[in-house]
Amino acid sequence: MKTRLSPINVLSYCLLGCSLFAGAAHAADGDWKRGRVYYQKVCTDCHTAKAGGAIAPNSRTMADWTSYLKADKHAKGKESLKKYASKEYRVSVKATNKAAEKYADVPDEQLFNDIRTFMLKGAKDGDSPASCL
Amino acid sequence: MRAGLCTMTVMTTLLVGAAAHGAPDPESAKLLKSTSDHAKFKVLEQDFKTGPEVTKACLSCHTEAAKQLHLTQHWTWEFLNPDGQRLGKKHVINNFCTSVASNYASCTTCHIGYGWKDDKFDFTSQVNVDCLICHDSTGNYRKQPGLAGNVVTQPMEIPPGSGIRVKPIDLKKIAQAVAKTSRDNCGACHFFGGGGDGVKHGDMDSSLASPDKALDVHMDATGNNFACATCHMTEGHQVPGSRYAPTAQDKGGAHLRGKEYTTNPTTCQSCHGQAPHKANAKLNDHTGKVACQTCHIPSYARGGIATKMSWDWSTAGKMGPDGKPLIRKDAKGHVIYTAAKGDFVLGENVVPDYMWFNGKVKYTLFGDKVDKGEQPTLINHFEGSASDGKSLIWPVKVMRGKQAYDPVNKTLAVLHMAGNDDTAFWTNFNWERAVAVGMASVGAPFSGKVDFLATESTWPITHMVAPAKDALRCRDCHASGGRLEKVPGIYIPGRASDHAGWLDAAGWAIAVLAMLGVLVHGAGRVIVSRRNK
Amino acid sequence: MARIYIFKRFERFWHWEQAALIILMLLTGFEIHGSYALVGWEKAANLHTTAAWTLICLWLFAIFWHFTTGEWKQYIPTTRNVLAVASYYTVGIFTGAPHPFRVTRLSKHNPLQRLAYLMVKLFINPLIWVSGLLYLYYNELGASKLAAGLELGSIALVHTAAAFMMLAFLIGHAYLTTTGHTPFAHIKAMITGWEDQDEPVTIQEPGARS
Numbered sequence: 001m002k003t004r005l006s007p008i009n010v011l012s013y014c015l016l017g018c019s020l021f022a023g024a025a026h027a028a029d030g031d032w033k034r035g036r037v038y039y040q041k042v043c044t045d046c047h048t049a050k051a052g053g054a055i056a057p058n059s060r061t062m063a064d065w066t067s068y069l070k071a072d073k074h075a076k077g078k079e080s081l082k083k084y085a086s087k088e089y090r091v092s093v094k095a096t097n098k099a100a101e102k103y104a105d106v107p108d109e110q111l112f113n114d115i116r117t118f119m120l121k122g123a124k125d126g127d128s129p130a131s132c133l
Numbered sequence: 134m135r136a137g138l139c140t141m142t143v144m145t146t147l148l149v150g151a152a153a154h155g156a157p158d159p160e161s162a163k164l165l166k167s168t169s170d171h172a173k174f175k176v177l178e179q180d181f182k183t184g185p186e187v188t189k190a191c192l193s194c195h196t197e198a199a200k201q202l203h204l205t206q207h208w209t210w211e212f213l214n215p216d217g218q219r220l221g222k223k224h225v226i227n228n229f230c231t232s233v234a235s236n237y238a239s240c241t242t243c244h245i246g247y248g249w250k251d252d253k254f255d256f257t258s259q260v261n262v263d264c265l266i267c268h269d270s271t272g273n274y275r276k277q278p279g280l281a282g283n284v285v286t287q288p289m290e291i292p293p294g295s296g297i298r299v300k301p302i303d304l305k306k307i308a309q310a311v312a313k314t315s316r317d318n319c320g321a322c323h324f325f326g327g328g329g330d331g332v333k334h335g336d337m338d339s340s341l342a343s344p345d346k347a348l349d350v351h352m353d354a355t356g357n358n359f360a361c362a363t364c365h366m367t368e369g370h371q372v373p374g375s376r377y378a379p380t381a382q383d384k385g386g387a388h389l390r391g392k393e394y395t396t397n398p399t400t401c402q403s404c405h406g407q408a409p410h411k412a413n414a415k416l417n418d419h420t421g422k423v424a425c426q427t428c429h430i431p432s433y434a435r436g437g438i439a440t441k442m443s444w445d446w447s448t449a450g451k452m453g454p455d456g457k458p459l460i461r462k463d464a465k466g467h468v469i470y471t472a473a474k475g476d477f478v479l480g481e482n483v484v485p486d487y488m489w490f491n492g493k494v495k496y497t498l499f500g501d502k503v504d505k506g507e508q509p510t511l512i513n514h515f516e517g518s519a520s521d522g523k524s525l526i527w528p529v530k531v532m533r534g535k536q537a538y539d540p541v542n543k544t545l546a547v548l549h550m551a552g553n554d555d556t557a558f559w560t561n562f563n564w565e566r567a568v569a570v571g572m573a574s575v576g577a578p579f580s581g582k583v584d585f586l587a588t589e590s591t592w593p594i595t596h597m598v599a600p601a602k603d604a605l606r607c608r609d610c611h612a613s614g615g616r617l618e619k620v621p622g623i624y625i626p627g628r629a630s631d632h633a634g635w636l637d638a639a640g641w642a643i644a645v646l647a648m649l650g651v652l653v654h655g656a657g658r659v660i661v662s663r664r665n666k
Numbered sequence: 667m668a669r670i671y672i673f674k675r676f677e678r679f680w681h682w683e684q685a686a687l688i689i690l691m692l693l694t695g696f697e698i699h700g701s702y703a704l705v706g707w708e709k710a711a712n713l714h715t716t717a718a719w720t721l722i723c724l725w726l727f728a729i730f731w732h733f734t735t736g737e738w739k740q741y742i743p744t745t746r747n748v749l750a751v752a753s754y755y756t757v758g759i760f761t762g763a764p765h766p767f768r769v770t771r772l773s774k775h776n777p778l779q780r781l782a783y784l785m786v787k788l789f790i791n792p793l794i795w796v797s798g799l800l801y802l803y804y805n806e807l808g809a810s811k812l813a814a815g816l817e818l819g820s821i822a823l824v825h826t827a828a829a830f831m832m833l834a835f836l837i838g839h840a841y842l843t844t845t846g847h848t849p850f851a852h853i854k855a856m857i858t859g860w861e862d863q864d865e866p867v868t869i870q871e872p873g874a875r876s
Contacts, residue, residue, distance in 0.1 A: 640830030651841035
């Protein structure tokens with residue numbers, strides 16, 4: 001089926017674009033505490049249970065994390081990393097994961113930025129290196 | 134088209150929704166809770182070189198803040214016990230790193246001030262109050278040990294000669310992002326009491342920075358997300374709920390918003406009231422004898438961080454085969470021996486001890502007579518009994534230790550542990566010299582001899598409150614050998630040591646005799662009836 | 667054999683429900699006491715309390731019933747024939763002597779039964795109920811200062827002692843139900859209400875046990 005761009009659609013996407021831009025403007029300083037909760041209670045919990053253990057933020061440098069996050073590859077490149085911070089993913093696990101439930105409505109970019117902020121801050125050479133508990 | 138309309142509706146709702154809250158940005162849709170954005174203050178547009186410079190800027194608006202803080206234990210490290218004992222960090226001796234005296238520059242890393250390097254510190258100085266340690270929201274504000282509470286703003290090697298370079302912190306950025314206190318702020322010191330993560334309290338460690346519900350039902354980062362100050366409700370910077378003067382029993386009701394109270398707002402009752410158990414009202418009958426914490430904190434050190442249960446200083450000072458100070462670790466990689474500190478026993482998921490506690494704590498202080506005996510010396514002693522009408526059964530952590538004392542003068546020793554000099558124990562491993570300097574620092578006599586005696590200190594357990602489903606069950610105490618087995622002065626149904634032995638013996642004897650009687654009688658009837666056939 | 671309708675419907679219901687509740691309370695009560703672990707302390711305590719209230723209700727009905735029907739007179743003690751009945755249970759029952767007491771509608775308990783049941787109703791039961799209610803409402807008691815100095819341990823002591831008495835009664839009572847003309851005759855009567863008169867003169871039907 002061919003998608004037809006109606007004026008209303010165009011307007012919607014414009015608004016969406018504006019709001020995404022507004023989000024990007026905040027990219028520099030995400031909410032590291034929210035990022036920490038998501039990193040610990042969603043990422044780490046799953047890694048501990050299914051992927052052979054936790055990965056401490058301070059096990060990599062800021063440069064490592066920056067390029068890792070930019071590459072957007074998860075599970076040895078088989079899938080997108082951002083998928084795991086997406087609303088869709090959060091909704092899919094929210095029945096069993098309270099952090100995912102709490103942040104179910106946070107826009108994807110914003111949450112991803114929060115996680116990024118926490119990881120860079122907690123990196124080996126970050127402002128406050130963070131181990132796993 | 135229909136899909137387009139939907140998208141449109143969603144976007145409009147987002148925009149309108151955000152506008153209703155007064156925030157123009159629908160993406161963040163975040164209402165600023167504060168009326169001030171500190172990033173916009175001119176006075177904070179400075180390249181601060183020292184902590185006091187920041188404080189000076191803070192005080193230019195918050196004119197009374199330092200004076201308020203001067204009144205707190207956080208500042209004075211002093212507390213006058215109702216019975217007259219002079220307590221507080223400055224005065225007490227414990228069985229962890231033992232004492233602050235003669236170790237100021239190291240210990241005062243956790244003072245809410247700048248520059249307390251010896252006993253000449255000016256407690257009237259306003260600019261030496263450290264605002265940022267409690268109000269930093271970046272998580273990057275940090276005080277390095279050994280600098281008397283000062284911060285690092287230039288690249289530095291700490292300790293000197295160690296080759297460890299410490300990154301400077303950006304005071305401007307931190308000052309511009311100040312906020313209300315959070316668990317991370319309080320935790321920067323309180324999680325690390327006793328010289329490391331979770332060492333001292335057992336119910337407080339860095340796992341509470343971002344805990345889940347199972348670890349702490351109130352601080353649960355994915356749920357209630359309480360800050361420390363949610364319960365330790367400050368007013369004018371005075372923080373209620375000190376363990377020096379705890380409220381062991383709160384008979385008041387739940388506090389109402391807007392109403393003024395003089396009672397401690399940190400107790401469980403100040404929110405939950407006196408009869409919080411709805412599903413099983415019989416549980417409310419326990420609150421006259423049992424502290425909430427007893428059932429609702431089934432164990433401490435639950436967050437994956439071990440706490441120290443005992444500390445034997447007497448074995449300190451051993452060198453390894455390489456001639457370097459020895460370090461031993463257990464299977465989990467936890468340090469259990471260091472030449473600097475001796476042997477430790479660590480514990481996780483520790484079941485508390487339980488005792489009657491009425492809120493009064495008596496301390497053994499410098500100069501008090503102590504002696505090696507059968508019983509360990511009590512560094513502090515929780516008072517209370519079943520019958521004083523003021524006590525409840527409380528969960529506590531009992532910390533056991535062996536620490537230095539002067540066997541001739543019979544006083545606990547003040548140890549000079551930290552410092553880059555030729556007497557500090559951690560540099561020189563010589564007890565006599567370290568104690569001589571320590572004792573001299575408080576003007577106490579020292580015989581020149583050092584021996585070690587067993588000590589015990591007691592710490593209330595009150596954090597790491599578990600969800601209701603993880604609270605203790607009846608059988609945990611209503612049984613022989615249960616958690617309250619050793620708590621005297623109270624009849625606990627199900628605890629055999631409370632039984633009148635003669636009654637149980639007589640009762641069962643009568644029952645057995647009755648049984649035997651009817652069996653013999655019945656057997657007689659059977660025999661007779663058979664014979665008659 | 668003569669049959670006589672001796673236990674009315676309410677009386678039977680009251681008896682058996684009371685029996686079930688007392689057995690349940692003995693079982694759970696001694697678990698609460700700490701004598702053994704059976705259903706778990708919490709469950710035992712809940713069951714014990716629920717059973718207690720049920721039994722109190724039942725008792726209120728029973729007291730009402732006894733007074734309105736005049737059945738309370740069944741428990742008026744008498745010394746007549748006590749020794750005879752006692753000697754029957756100790757000697758006569760083995761020698762095949764007839765029971766010295768004849769059940770009638772107006773007098774359905776033999777003198778020993780009268781004494782035993784009266785003892786249960788006037789001594790053991792009140793002891794259990796009073797100590798049990800004090801036990802249950804110990805907190806309110808403490809708050810009201812009505813019974814200052816009365817310790818839970820003392821209340822529990824009395825309650826436990828009464829429970830042992832009830833246990834001893836239960837054992838004896840349960841055994842004595844088997845002493846009718848057949849082992850289950852009394853139990854049958856308590857279920858159906860009809861008692862067979864074990865008269866020696868009664869013509870025996872074929873197949874009936876002597």
